[in-house]
Amino acid sequence: MTTYIRELYDARDLLSIWVQREIKARYTTSTLGFAWAVLQPLAVLAIFSFVFSVLLSVPTRGVPYPLWLFCGLSSWLFFNSSITSSTNALIGNMNLVKKVYFPREIFPIGALMVNVVDFMIATAIFVIMLIIDPTPFYPTLLLYPLILAIQLCFMMGLSLFLSSFIVFFRDVRFIVPLVLQMWMYLTPVFYPLEQVPPNLLPFYMLNPMAAILDSYRRVALFGQLPDWGQLAYAAVVSVLLLVAAYLYFKRSERELVDQF
Amino acid sequence: MAIIQFDDVSKRYRLGGAHQSLLSNTRKLAKRLMRAGSPEDDTLWALRNVNFAIEPGEMVGIIGRNGAGKSTMLKLLSQVAYPTTGKVECNGRLSAMIELGAGFHPDLSGRDNIFLSGAIQGLRRREIERLVDPIIEFAELRKFIETPVKYYSSGMYARLGFAIVQQIDSEILLIDEVLSVGDAAFRRKCLDRMREMHDQGRTIILVSHDTWSITSFCTRAIMMDKGRIEADGTASDVVAHYRQFERDEWLEHHHDDERPSGTGDVRIEDFEFLDETGAQAAELTQKDITIRVHYLTNKVIDNPVFILRIRRMDGLVCCNVNSTRVPEMAIDAIAGRGFVEAKFPFLPLVPDNYTVEAVIQHRDLPLVYAREISDNFRIKGIIGNSELNGVFNTRSIWAVSEPTKAMSE
Secondary structure, three states: OHHHHHHHHHOHHHHHHHHHHHHHHHHHOOOOOOHHHHHHHHHHHHHHHHHHHHHOOOOOOOOOHHHHHHHHHHHHHHHHHHHHHHHOOOHHHHHHHOOOOOOOOHHHHHHHHHHHHHHHHHHHHHHHHHHHOOOOOOHHHHHHHHHHHHHHHHHHHHHHHHHHHHHHOOOHHHHHHHHHHHHHHOOOOOOOHHHOOOOOHHHHOOOHHHHHHHHHHHHHHHOOOOOHHHHHHHHHHHHHHHHHHHHHHHHHHHHHHHHO | OOOEEEEEEEEEEEOOHHHOOHHHHHHHHHHHHHHOOOHHHHEEEEEEEEEEEEOOOOEEEEEOOOOOOHHHHHHHHOOOOOOOEEEEEEOOOEEEEEOOOOOOOOOOEHHHHHHHHHHHOOOOHHHHHHHHHHHHHHHOOHHHOOOEHHHOOHHHHHHHHHHHHHHOOOOEEEEEOHHHOOOHHHHHHHHHHHHHHHHOOOEEEEEOOOHHHHHHHOOEEEEEEOOEEEEEEEHHHHHHHHHHHHHHHHHHHOOOOOOOOEOOOEEEEEEEEEOOOOOEOOEEOOEEEEEEEEEEEOOOEEOEEEEEEEEEOOOOEEEEEEOOOOHHHOOOEEOOEEEEEEEEEEOOEOOOEEEEEEEEEEOOOOOEEEEEEOOOEEEOOOOOOHHHOOOEOOOOOOOOOOOOHHHHO
16 A cells, blocks of 8 residues: 555656646636636526525525535535546546556546646635625634545545446446436435434435535534534545555556456 | 566457446356356457567567557556566666557647656656757757647657657657658658667667568567567568568468469569669659569460559558550560569559559460569658548649628528
8 A cells, every 4th residue: 555655656746747737628628718617616506596495495594595505515516526527537548548557546536636626616606605695704614624635535435446447347437427416415415414304314324425515514604513423434434435445446457458 | 687578478358348337247247157168268368478588778679460469568568457477577667659649638738748748658747847848859849839739740749759758768668650650851860869769778669560660770570470479580580571471461361352373483573662763762752653573484474464553551452553555565475584664653642551462464364373462662751641641642623612602692
């Protein structure tokens, strides 16, 4: 494991150049360029706000629904687009994988980091919303990076696993979008955790993203501490997944090329 | 100590690997359980018991037809794939120029792609910053370096690709098939640079199915066939063997659908390709090409006609000329040693490698005296230039109707 990490560390320049390339290529080819990184989350925010606050009026304990929604939505969009793009990161770059050796995790990690940029823009929008809204900046916001770190671990683990697994089982390409869609409805993105019936809650909380999204809202919007038990569970799952996925990734790395 | 060593290396591929799905896997598993048959039947040995060692400073060419195992060997050399059995040892930093601009991003500028490509080859950002200018200089792309590479011609791609690799300070340089692209001047520059690198003591491995670049560059060659080493020796010996091998194969394959390869009374001994000055050359412009065929008969051959078929590497007959109705060629017989030649004032074939198939047959009877295929010759120019695809190019005179009139009506 340490040799893997050292190898990855040695390739850090490649990683950063790769990420730059992806970001540049992504935004220079469209007319609106970086504006899309702002427009996209705002559009999703607008339509979901309309559906869930005007049509369905989801209770949010006094916080304006758009602000409440965006607090979780931005993280979910980050999760969703990262998993989608990193799943295809290896198979999409097979002509390179076949030709030159360098640590292959560059691809999924790179794909994830590209999405970090979008997430940072979304976070900036969120901060602006917080400034406009009378909701104060609670000191619990300091816990935000911790929750984000857990989410990153979880995403990284999933990315590493899926990007490699898809090479061997191409069906994953169809399964991932489907699962992500169902997953969104089983995560408190549009509705608060309190609406989940208590008898179902133990099962519901098996999903680490549930604790992560709930924690974001607690610390950012209500000045509460996270539910430490639930968050600790999410953290343990995330770290274990990351380690297992990384080992799996490195082990299957040798056979990747032969699948093409 | 050898810098590269293949120790009884075999590589097995599972067939159909590219289309694996849960369904096909389950089906395969079920099939296997049902028959309890050997799992061997859907595998392919791309390399079988390959042994060789390359000493530091050697210039080695690897030739073989498609599917001979060349690309598998490349993958093992560059540590992209691992052998199924045996051991591949590589005692030095290796840089590879494989496939035109692998890793180039079409939407990014040449400069951005230098960074990307350099980093993929294992360079640090700081190293690349230092090398950017020499690379641009070598590639002669200063004017276009901020242009997205999707607007580059394939020749420009190749130049940039080679320019990057030649700057990397590695002990081993792998070059795959790339020198067939690019104009003659740049190719020469690449070869010169490779010789220079060789003089600096670097080991160079050139993979190609173009015998021309192997003989003009390498001292040693290894010929692969069906996953095994078919020949290993000096470049000229191995290339000669390869050509003979190709001819035999070709004749064997075209046996059924065409007439037999000759009565044995005439042998076509040699082909000569002459350029506009009458000098022999393996590379020709489209103007004033002469193809000369030397023959030797062991008896008097009556009423011969000569046919020349210029074939592209994939076997397509691009041009077929026949002496039947040529007044000067209305000869009654040939005997002994001699030659026949055909001059093409203008042969507008697109730049590529070609061979000539010469046939000597009876004017009226279905009697083929001799049939032979030449070595490659090459039409000068940028091979793979997308503006020049097809079989031949020719002058075209264009016109357009009043382009905006139709709209205003």
